[in-house]
Amino acid sequence: AMVDKGVDFANYFCTYAFLYHQKEMLSDRVRMDAYFNAIFQNKHHFHGKTVLDVGTGSGILALWSAQAGARKVYAVEATKMSEHARTLVKAHNFEDVVEVIEGSMEDIILPEKVDVIISEWMGYFLLRESMFDSVIFARDRWLKPSGVMYPSHARMWMAPIRSGLGEKKKSDYVEAMDDWYGFMEDTKTHYGVDMSILTKSFEEEQRKYYLQTSLWQNLHPHQVIGTTAVVKEIDCLTATVNDILEVRSNFSSSVTLENSRLCGFAGWFDVHFRGSGNDPARQAIELTTAPSIDNGTHWGQQVFFLHPPISITEGDELKVSFVMIRSKENHRLMEVDLGCEMRQSSGKLLPQVRKRYYIE
Amino acid sequence: AMVDKGVDFANYFCTYAFLYHQKEMLSDRVRMDAYFNAIFQNKHHFHGKTVLDVGTGSGILALWSAQAGARKVYAVEATKMSEHARTLVKAHNFEDVVEVIEGSMEDIILPEKVDVIISEWMGYFLLRESMFDSVIFARDRWLKPSGVMYPSHARMWMAPIRSGLGEKKKSDYVEAMDDWYGFMEDTKTHYGVDMSILTKSFEEEQRKYYLQTSLWQNLHPHQVIGTTAVVKEIDCLTATVNDILEVRSNFSSSVTLENSRLCGFAGWFDVHFRGSGNDPARQAIELTTAPSIDNGTHWGQQVFFLHPPISITEGDELKVSFVMIRSKENHRLMEVDLGCEMRQSSGKLLPQVRKRYYIE
Ligand SMILES: Nc1ncnc2c1ncn2[C@@H]1O[C@H](CSCC[C@H](N)C(=O)O)[C@@H](O)[C@H]1O
């Protein structure tokens, strides 16, 4: 599918043109620490090397690469944020090392191949935004055969959770429908038009909005009520776009909590900085967005709620089938198909629950 | 300037594809009453006539036109909302009268010229959204020489006001800047990068967002502290796009309140249904979005705040110069240049205040 550049800018890139938004990412200590440590604890990967920063934003990763001794850094940014990156680079006297290039990764030309590609491309639940496509493109075109990817690996995780937010959304939904019925009455009484024929469509719209859209949460680890599962593993050095177009996983999770309620499933990710097989990191670094008491990130977790919650207890077995594809209307958004079957410790099998979700 | 259709859909039309959004307009009693009365108290304009509804949305105005006896109604809608309009029309057994056409007004072809063009094209402060362009286009192409416009006239109003919202925004702005200074410190201490060079750009961004973006308010009439002025008058039968590309007005306002504060200026509009010179309405109807205790609308007023407020009192004279143009990046948004000079009743002239605003 061809992507209209102008539309992609209006829908996606526009937010990245604001310092306010870059600042949010730059204030995420978990994210920052991981990239900072990955670079400065593995200076051998940068010292004297050529580096490509895919989507440099404010220029932070390019600047760190230069500070770690890179010979040359190409810092590519699609939005006008490139101008701020250039200013920041200059203020640190690295204008001879860091070359900021405004343009789409897919369009621009570099004067040479590079030793390292660094990028912070991860969206909600890893793949939202589909920005990894651009990193793959950059790798296939501009990374030397001996080159290293930063990060080098990525994984998607899921686990059953409990949370009150689902009920909140359910009650918002009920309220929206109540409101509709009042509106229908009024419109009929005052304006002679009977809207009831649109009730089903309105309900679908509201259902999608309140009940089928995955929600951002920074969960407490206690809210995870079963074993966690990896649903996707990505080797950034070899993965193709085709590998990430669809994520498909069947996994099991054992409930680890007594007498609780299964409210839904949370998805998160981690990425790793391990260098490559031939050129490993001296110090492997991990960036995780798992539920955490002190180390929450701006990514949080994406939660797919079940309505209503299901009573469960320790020892129950959940068999989950998960499929995530890109939305046809916008390749940077996702659609999820989630099926869940539960076998109680007594051996009783509950009927499967299936639901469609949207990661918007 | 050419408008990219895909971008215009992503930025503008998308919201209108939701019943939720149409419902908001359909729940605006002031709006609904005005169109309802305009049609049903002037049935002679509709009975046996052909009508074009520009941007039919849910189909409400097309349906009313049919109920008022129209022979044929062409109901044009750019978004998928057209399908709901068709369903609604069918449920009222008007499918032989109302023809719903999905497409842009600028692209579609009608089988005949029409007697009446009806449209609810008004955005915030009348002209935001620039949808009246499409109505002008429709009129010039499809309205019979003897035809009538619904509404037939429109006016933009301004007045000096007091409101606490400006100070709220000011303090939000101050907080955002305080936050930036903390962020700068942290980034320097922990990550060896000095962001101070971007402070000015961040400040500009935040200033634009918090202080220079006009705000929606439903003001109480008591918040209007001076005489009101018409800044633009539009005859919908004759206005050209050129006439509305720019709104330019110099007006005076006398302060009508003792010892108050001038916090800014509010802009609103009214439209009128008077038929045409040759074919006047039997019952002229007005739809006003002026500050009102009981008859607020979803349009509210757009407020342009001065920072800080200025002390004023009864008898002070405000000389205001107002210029509104379309934003270069998005022709549906506006930029405003506002200058204000104050002559105190003592005769003393305060220095002019000038400010740039964005209607986003
Ligand atoms: N195909 C592409 N070409 C160029 N820039 C891209 C791109 N896809 C995404 N981007 C940019 O990549 C950035 C991702 S956000 C990360 C910014 C920065 N590297 C940091 O770590 O703080 C955004 O600024 C976005 O505009």
Ligand SMILES: Nc1ncnc2c1ncn2[C@@H]1O[C@H](CSCC[C@H](N)C(=O)O)[C@@H](O)[C@H]1O
């Ligand atoms: N150029 C154009 N062609 C077709 N539809 C347009 C248009 N510009 C705006 N619209 C549509 O016009 C509608 C304006 S909102 C008004 C809806 C309806 N007439 C009512 O009064 O309730 C939106 O649904 C929008 O999608």
